[in-house]
Structures are given as structure tokens and as C-alpha cells.
Amino acid sequence: MTQDQRTAPDRFQTLVDNDERIEPRDEMPDAYRKTLIRQIAQHAHSEIIGMQPEGNWISRAPSLRRKAILMAKVQDEAGHGLYLYSAAETLGVDRSELLDLLHAGRQRYSSIFNYPTLTWADMGAIGWLVDGAAIVNQIPITRCSYGPYARAMVRICKEESFHQRQGFEILHTLSHGTPEQHAMAQDAVDRWWWPSLMMFGPPDSGADQSKGHTAQSMAWKIKRFSNDELRQKFVDMSVPQAGVLGLTLPDPDLHLDDETGHYRFGEIDWSEFFSVLKGNGPCNAARMQHRRAAHNDGAWVREAATAYAEKTRARTAAGAA
Amino acid sequence: MSAVATYALRLGDDALVLSQRLGGWITRAPQLEEDVALGNIGLDLLGQARTLLTYAGEAQGAGRTEDDLAFLRDEREFLNLHIVEHPNEDFAVTMARQLFFSTWQLALHQRLVASTDEMFAGVAGKAVKEIAYHRDHADQWVRRLGDGTEESHHRMQAGLERMWPYVAEMFAVDDLERALVEEGVAADVSELRGEWDQHVDAVLREATLTRPDDLATPPGGGRRGVHTEPFGYLLAEMQHLHRSHPGATW
Amino acid sequence: MSEDVAQREWPLWEVFIRSRRGLSHQHVGSLHAPDAEMALRNARDVYTRRSEGVSIWVVPAAAVVATSPDEKDSFFDPAADKAYRHPTFYDVPAEVQHL
Numbered sequence: 001m002t003q004d005q006r007t008a009p010d011r012f013q014t015l016v017d018n019d020e021r022i023e024p025r026d027e028m029p030d031a032y033r034k035t036l037i038r039q040i041a042q043h044a045h046s047e048i049i050g051m052q053p054e055g056n057w058i059s060r061a062p063s064l065r066r067k068a069i070l071m072a073k074v075q076d077e078a079g080h081g082l083y084l085y086s087a088a089e090t091l092g093v094d095r096s097e098l099l100d101l102l103h104a105g106r107q108r109y110s111s112i113f114n115y116p117t118l119t120w121a122d123m124g125a126i127g128w129l130v131d132g133a134a135i136v137n138q139i140p141i142t143r144c145s146y147g148p149y150a151r152a153m154v155r156i157c158k159e160e161s162f163h164q165r166q167g168f169e170i171l172h173t174l175s176h177g178t179p180e181q182h183a184m185a186q187d188a189v190d191r192w193w194w195p196s197l198m199m200f201g202p203p204d205s206g207a208d209q210s211k212g213h214t215a216q217s218m219a220w221k222i223k224r225f226s227n228d229e230l231r232q233k234f235v236d237m238s239v240p241q242a243g244v245l246g247l248t249l250p251d252p253d254l255h256l257d258d259e260t261g262h263y264r265f266g267e268i269d270w271s272e273f274f275s276v277l278k279g280n281g282p283c284n285a286a287r288m289q290h291r292r293a294a295h296n297d298g299a300w301v302r303e304a305a306t307a308y309a310e311k312t313r314a315r316t317a318a319g320a321a
Numbered sequence: 322m323s324a325v326a327t328y329a330l331r332l333g334d335d336a337l338v339l340s341q342r343l344g345g346w347i348t349r350a351p352q353l354e355e356d357v358a359l360g361n362i363g364l365d366l367l368g369q370a371r372t373l374l375t376y377a378g379e380a381q382g383a384g385r386t387e388d389d390l391a392f393l394r395d396e397r398e399f400l401n402l403h404i405v406e407h408p409n410e411d412f413a414v415t416m417a418r419q420l421f422f423s424t425w426q427l428a429l430h431q432r433l434v435a436s437t438d439e440m441f442a443g444v445a446g447k448a449v450k451e452i453a454y455h456r457d458h459a460d461q462w463v464r465r466l467g468d469g470t471e472e473s474h475h476r477m478q479a480g481l482e483r484m485w486p487y488v489a490e491m492f493a494v495d496d497l498e499r500a501l502v503e504e505g506v507a508a509d510v511s512e513l514r515g516e517w518d519q520h521v522d523a524v525l526r527e528a529t530l531t532r533p534d535d536l537a538t539p540p541g542g543g544r545r546g547v548h549t550e551p552f553g554y555l556l557a558e559m560q561h562l563h564r565s566h567p568g569a570t571w
Numbered sequence: 572m573s574e575d576v577a578q579r580e581w582p583l584w585e586v587f588i589r590s591r592r593g594l595s596h597q598h599v600g601s602l603h604a605p606d607a608e609m610a611l612r613n614a615r616d617v618y619t620r621r622s623e624g625v626s627i628w629v630v631p632a633a634a635v636v637a638t639s640p641d642e643k644d645s646f647f648d649p650a651a652d653k654a655y656r657h658p659t660f661y662d663v664p665a666e667v668q669h670l
Contacts, residue, residue, distance in 0.1 A: 058345075059559060062392075062563045079617050082600075155599075159621070177571075305465045352581070461609060
């Protein structure tokens with residue numbers, strides 16, 4: 001069979017298998033398109049909902065330097081949301097549709113943002129752990145089979161490298177500061193460690209291999225590694241870093257397995273994960289309420305700009321006639 | 322305290338307090354693109370504030386850092402204008418505040434570029450580019466809201482009325498500034514009014530908005546540390562963490 | 572205000588940035604804006620926060636005319652067998668310089 005006689009799905013899978021990128025106007029299986037829209041939208045929603053827990057501390061940052069860094073970081077997240085919505089729109093959906101689905105609770109965002117930021121040290125823990133986990137998740141997506149998603153992710157990963165460092169720096173300073181500051185840092189790490197491990201999603205290797213969407217997403221090269229592989233990578237990175245920070249990780253079972261060179265960690269409480277996912281986390285309702293309020297309060301502004309654009313167009317047309 | 326230090330505090334406090342207010346829009350803007358735009362403006366102002374407060378600390382000669390000045394002064398020691406401390410309220414009020422303040426701030430810094438004080442001249446040289454963008458951002462929005470829908474027109478007009486009382490204070494000169502103007506350090510803000518009127522009037526005309534009437538006795542006192550009630554809450558929120566840990570580094 | 576205007580999302584714009592003098596504008600992504608003036612400003616804020624550009628183009632996404640996947644073969648395959656358009660097609664003795 002020559003190239004030309006191949007059916008469309010074949011051509012699609014051949015491109016994917018050859019590690020070539022799928023681009024917006026290419027033929028692609030419906031399920032591939034749907035999976036991507038869902039995943040990219042969820043990723044975009046996570047960026048913009050993720051602005052809230054940190055936005056919560058902009059007004060209270062304890063130094064002007066920290067205030068500038070935090071403001072720039074939260075603003076970056078809005079930018080990252082925009083890059084991702086832009087990637088999703090190449091698949092034939094409108095950003096407004098995706099936002100409507102988010103506001104209606106029909107599309108998700110990462111559950112991690114349903115936990116509250118209670119002290120300044122949470123800014124450190126989010127940067128170090130949450131952004132750290134996000135980066136481990138995102139780096140493989142820079143090689144994802146869908147071009148616009150991969151390119152957005154390259155940009156995001158490049159910009160995010162400062163996010164994790166500033167978080168680490170916050171915790172390092174606190175941990176080596178006053179006893180109160182050290183306690184604040186330890187408390188934040190205690191609260192954010194397990195939710196960060198849950199960010200990689202439920203187990204999907206070994207006995208759980210057939211669960212979830214992992215197998216199909218891997219065949220499509222949307223996903224390159226299993227949740228469990230990425231989680232292990234994150235743990236292996238984080239444990240020595242915690243040592244440098246002078247902070248402990250809240251897991252009595254955590255130990256180095258000499259045979260494999262990997263850190264073994266304790267049982268993750270997946271019932272908590274699913275409960276938060278279902279909407280029962282401490283901040284689910286508040287995050288959605290905040291987001292909807294911003295959207296609704298801004299409606300008159302967006303309408304005004306549209307009306308002005310139409311008036312201007314009409315005036316220009318009348319002037320030209 | 323030296324006059325130069327006081328002047329640096331005045332300008333630095335303007336920038337710091339407005340930046341603090343604008344930070345409040347992040348996660349609450351009418352469109353995501355606007356979260357980013359307002360964040361940029363807030364960051365520019367914060368950058369200006371840090372340089373000016375640092376300079377004020379040096380000019381005072383008592384070893385106070387930008388953070389000492391931002392977090393450890395009380396309400397009566399802050400020297401910013403009332404206009405920047407006004408709460409965000411809705412987007413129209415915020416845009417009226419932005420138009421009025423950035424038009425004034427641009428005219429001021431365009432003159433400070435020629436200050437005999439190298440520090441003020443340097444800050445102004447960088448700031449004029451930033452503020453020109455802030456003013457343009459406000460121009461664009463005031464035009465769209467004024468000449469948009471019926472609702473937006475009403476809201477924008479109401480925003481102008483709300484912020485207009487704070488305009489006069491921007492152009493008031495006291496003895497301290499008069500002396501600095503003599504030395505070529507400061508710019509005479511009373512001379513900025515004509516230029517300010519011209520720009521603002523042009524924007525309002527295009528936006529089909531009406532210029533509010535001046536008050537017979539406009540409020541003021543920011544430069545003497547007399548502020549509005551909402552300002553105390555702004556400071557309480559901004560300073561509480563820093564103050565809860567005396568001497569700590571962050 | 573008509574229901575129609577209220578419901579409509581701001582149009583989509585494609586953004587192109589010249590990262591420095593001497594380079595072409597490159598497509599970087601898209602954004603929403605009510606009109607061209609705001610599109611340029613939003614592009615500046617969203618896509619050049621780290622001094623990524625010296626010049627920006629914005630183009631209404633609806634104005635972009637693109638080849639369709641159906642036409643792909645007839646558009647691009649005919650060029651594939653014209654190797655003689657590329658310098659590597661030609662054998663040149665190794666000792667020849669500056670060719």
C-alpha cells in the first residue's frame with residue numbers, strides 16, 4: 001500500500017508513530033480531539049483557578065521584593081492559562097465555551113487548588129512542591145503529539161522555571177529564620193506534601209495499568225510516562241531537596257531503597273483525593289464562586305468593548321462611503 | 322528629615338499604594354487579558370516605589386530600608402495622594418483613577434527627567450515609558466466604557482464623578498515642594514494642570530462623557546499624612562505579616 | 572444592548588512577534604480582543620512580558636486563509652521530487668572551495 005492509499009486514521013497513527021506532530025487542520029480521530037480538548041481545557045482552568053490561592057497573599061507579602069515576585073508569578077499563571085486556551089481553540093472550541101463549562105462545574109481543574117493557603121509559607125510550599133510537581137508533569141508534554149499543546153508547554157515550562165525556585169527560596173529563608181518562621185515552613189510542607197503527590201493522578205501502572213486513560217493517551221503520545229513513573233521521579237527529586245531545606249516530609253515510611261536507588265513512600269490516601277475531586281475539598285465552592293463572580297462582574301465591561309468596536313466599525317464604514 | 326527624602330517618600334508612596342490597589346484586581350479582572358495588563362501596571366508601579374523608598378531611606382540617613390518604610394510606618398507617616406488609596410470599586414472607578422493619576426504622573430515625570438537630582442532624573446527616565454503605557458491603557462478603556470453600552474456609559478460617568486474630588490490635590494504645592502522646585506530638584510505640579518486638562522478633556526470628549534464640576538473646597542492632606550478611612554485597612558492588610566515577626570528576614 | 576452582543580465572545584486574533592531585529596515575525600499564539608487596538612495591547616502584555624519582542628503583528632484569526640488538509644497532497648507533494656532545487660543534490664569535487 002502506498003502512502004496515498006492509506007486511510008485517514010492510518011495516516012494519523014503513522015504520523016504519531018514517527019514522532020511527528022499533529023497540527024490543527026490535520027485529520028484526527030474524534031476521540032483524540034475530544035481527549036485533547038478535555039485535557040488542555042483542564043490544564044488551562046488549573047492555571048486560572050490556581051491564581052487564587054496565591055493571589056490570596058499578594059496584598060500581604062512580607063517584603064516588597066516578595067510582593068513583586070508573587071505578583072509576577074500569579075500574572076504569569078494568567079498568561080499560561082491564555083496560552084493553553086489558545087492551544088485548545090485550535091481544536092475548534094471557543095474559550096467562552098470552555099469557561100462556561102468550567103463555571104457550570106462540567107470541566108475540572110487540578111484538585112490541588114481546592115486546598116487553602118493559610119500562611120505565607122504556603123507560597124513557598126506551592127512554589128516548591130505544587131509547581132515542582134507540575135513541571136515534572138509538564139516537561140514530557142513539550143513532546144506531546146499535538147503541536148499547539150506542545151508549543152504552549154515549551155513556553156510555559158521556560159517561564160515556570162523561576163516559579164519553583166522562588167518557592168524553594170521562600171522555604172529556605174523561613175526554615176533558616178526565626179523558630180516561628182521555621183515552624184511555619186514545616187507546617188506548610190506537612191499540609192502540601194500529600195496533595196502534591198496526588199497531583200499525578202491515581203495509580204496507573206502494574207495491576208492498575210488498564211485504569212483511566214493512560215494506555216490510550218500513551219498510544220497517541222499525548223502522555224509519555226505513567227502517573228506512577230512521574231510521581232516516583234518527583235519523590236526522588238524532592239527528598240534530597242527537603243534535606244537542604246532542613247525540613248522533614250510527613251511520611252514515616254519514606255526511605256531509600258538501596259536496590260533500586262528510588263525512594264519508597266507510604267500509602268497515599270486516595271479516598272481524600274476522590275472526595276476533593278467530587279467537590280468536597282475545603283475550597284471547591286469558594287474557588288468557583290470567586291471565578292464566577294469575576295466573570296459575571298466583568299460582563300458589562302466585555303459588552304461595552306464589543307459595542308464600541310461595532311460603533312467604530314460602523315463609523316469607519318460610513319466615513320468611507 | 323531632609324526635603325529630598327520627604328519628596329522621595331511622597332512619590333514612592335503614590336506608586337506603592339496604587340500598586341497595592343491594582344494587585345487587588347488580579348483574579349478579578351473582566352477578562353483574563355486584563356488580569357495580565359493590570360498586573361503589568363501594578364508591577365511597574367511597585368518597581369518605581371522600591372527605588373524611591375530605597376532612596377528615601379538613604380536620604381534620611383538612618384539606615385531604613387524600603388521594607389522598613391513600607392511596613393513599619395503608620396498611617397500618619399504615609400505621604401501619598403488620596404486618589405491612589407481610593408478603593409477599586411468597579412472597573413469604571415478604577416479606570417477613572419488610572420486616567421487621572423497616570424495623566425498627572427506622566428506630566429510630572431516628563432519634567433523630573435530634567436531634575437538636578439540624579440536619582441529623581443533616573444527614576445523618571447525609566448518611568449515615563451512605563452507611565453505612557455499606563456495612560457494609554459486608561460485612555461483606551463475610558464473611551465470604550467464611555468462610548469460602549471448605555472450601562473457602561475453610566476458607570477463610567479459615575480466613576481468620573483467618584484474620583485473627581487481627588488483631582489485638585491494632585492496640583493497643590495506646599496512650601497517643601499516650592500523650595501525643591503527652586504533648587505531644580507522637584508517639578509512644580511501647579512504648572513501641570515493645563516496639560517492635564519487638555520489630555521483628560523480630549524479623552525472624555527471622545528468617550529462622550531461629561532467633565533464633572535470642580536468642588537469649591539476639595540479634600541486633601543495626603544502629603545501631610547492625613548488620609549481617608551479606607552487607607553487604614555489597606556495598611557493593616559499590607560503590614561500585618563511583616564509586623565508580626567519583628568526583625569525577621571523573608 | 573442586544574442579547575446577541577452580550578453573548579458574543581470577543582473575536583480571536585493571531586499574534587506574530589519579531590523577537591529581534593533581523594528576524595521575521597513568528598506566530599506565537601492567539602488571544603481575544605474587541606478590536607485591533609486592544610489586540611495589539613493585549614499581545615504586548617500577554618506575549619512580551621520577558622522582553623520577547625521588538626515588533627508585534629495581530630491578525631483577525633478569521634482573516635487567515637489556509638491550505639486545507641484535502642489539498643495537502645496536491646500543494647506540497649509535487650515539490651518533494653525536485654531534489655535538484657537543493658544544493659546538496661550536486662556532486663562537487665572535494666578540493667573545490669567557495670562554491
